[in-house]
Amino acid sequence: MATEETAVRSGKTELPLLWVAKPLATAARQFGRSLVRPSTIVYPFERLEDPKFRTEVHVASGKPIGVGAVWDNYRGVHALNLETCISCNLCAFSCPDICIEMVTVPGGDPKHPKKCPQIDYGKCSYCGFCSDACPEGCLTMTTRYELSVTKRSEMVYSPERLYGVYKEKLPMNPIRLERPKNEDSILLDAPLCIGCNACARDCPTNCITMLDIPKAAPKPGEKPAKRIWKEPVVNDSDCVRCGTCISVCPKECLFWGTHP
């Protein structure tokens, strides 16, 4: 139960103030300035991408200052350069929202179709990890931010549509991340390898070559091993570290590691 004492705890002040003269004067000053320099823009008719906002933005009081533009590193809709995409899957692996799906696009040879990212903007959180992960710099993010559609299916951007965004030459994120200095390499667990060529076949950069190895003599009392006498050798300087070879290896004999 509240006592009489707690009931009177609120509401007491004795301050020598000019009532509300100060706030009124401040608000009037702001109002006067906003007539000359409004701090808002008339959005659909004026846009922050306009070059005039690139240098300065008008604010209601004080001097105009150089913020308010849409900067080039804004993370908006992706742009995909279909011609340089190597189908390495790294964008799809890096996506925390699993909104990237690799779909077949025309242009590859029939045996090994070319697969490029298709992005579902209903799920995308615009974190930019995919463009950070892209080793060729073909998937970047543009400054486009208007995405409203009338059907949910239109939120899914096919690779061709992303290529269309690329061809519009919108401002793109200028910052490319450097690759880490000591990247892990693809190592081979040689006794497990059967020389099946799957890794070399699926490598997007063709950095794996199958080299001949000498045929091992069977141990006494054992059948000769059934395998192709070839072993993959990875060219580390061309490798983009996508891990496709590891995921396609049927014997799980490839793994990440540092060279001894």
Add this chain to the structure above:
Amino acid sequence: MSEMWINMGPQHPMTHGLWNLRVRIDGELVLEVDPEMGYLHRGIEKISEDRHYNEVITLMDRTCYVAGMAWENLFILGAEQALHVEPPERAKWIRTLSEEFQRIGSHVMWYAAFVQDIGLMAPFLYGMRDRDLVLDLFQSYTGARMTYEYNRVGGVRNDLPPGFIDRARKVCDWLLDRFQEYDDLCLGSDIFRKRCDGLGVLKAADCVRAGITGPMLRSAGVKRDVRKDRPYNAYDQVEFDVAVADGADVTARYLVRMEELRQSVRIIRQCLDWLERNPGPAMAENLPRWMGAPYAPVGKEGYLLKRNYPKGVGLSAIEEPHGEALAYVVNEGGEHPYRVKLKSPIFTNLSAAKHYLVGYRVADIPPIMGSVDVCVGEVDR
């Protein structure tokens, strides 16, 4: 007399988010309060266990949507301890700079919401307008206005773009003038003082007993600030004062936050000076690939555990705009954290509602709760 329970929330202008304040009233007098949280629970701690360390950053931005950079810093500090990674000096200063800008953004946002709670519309618009400048600055170097995804294990994603330091200096000068205007609008108004003086008093001893941190604690005169007491990032190399007031009421909390805004500008100027003088890498070199990459490398199940990465435990505390936040990150050698525990300061401040609400009038609840600075995203996580 007839007593009754009323629900303020989950959809109520006072709550600033989804939570419910059940109040037992006798006429106008508040007899008992019962805050109910959990409407915005998203399981961020659990989801974090299934994500690469750098991917957790996307969740941290959404933990508190007005102070995303502070939570990024918090988690990254914990994760770097757990992974035994030391970021370069420049990254520490950039993080300090980002956190102080975030403090300005958060406090100005608080100011806008708070004055609207007590019925002032024009200062609300001024506050939102000025916060936009901070968000634009963030966008110019992180690429987004609210969900930055800027920190990485071992540093920050990219260095500051050219021209940023000049722009930031201009914004600082401009903001300082605006803070003076805020004071003119609020402290200079008799109506504001009559509405806020002596409201929601919570004395120092009660604050400490309830575990309250942040501006609420400092408004009671307790000089407690993690930035000073346990410096992280570059806070041991910048000069600033801890803002305290002694009223322990709504006005005192207002004064503390306004002083913190000015101190933030002071810290930012020192950071800008340092960053201008000392170029260098913003990302640690020679990170293992799985740590530096934003994604988990492909491989067969469990192969990472086989590789015996060093295990570790990280415990980090930062002075978030709302109070003292804590992150506990356990690294069991995998590519994902084994456990992430986040301690939200607002959860504690809000849970102690009965200590500063009982005995006041129903009409006093919006200003008092407004002065607590509630961000439900981080209360419920």
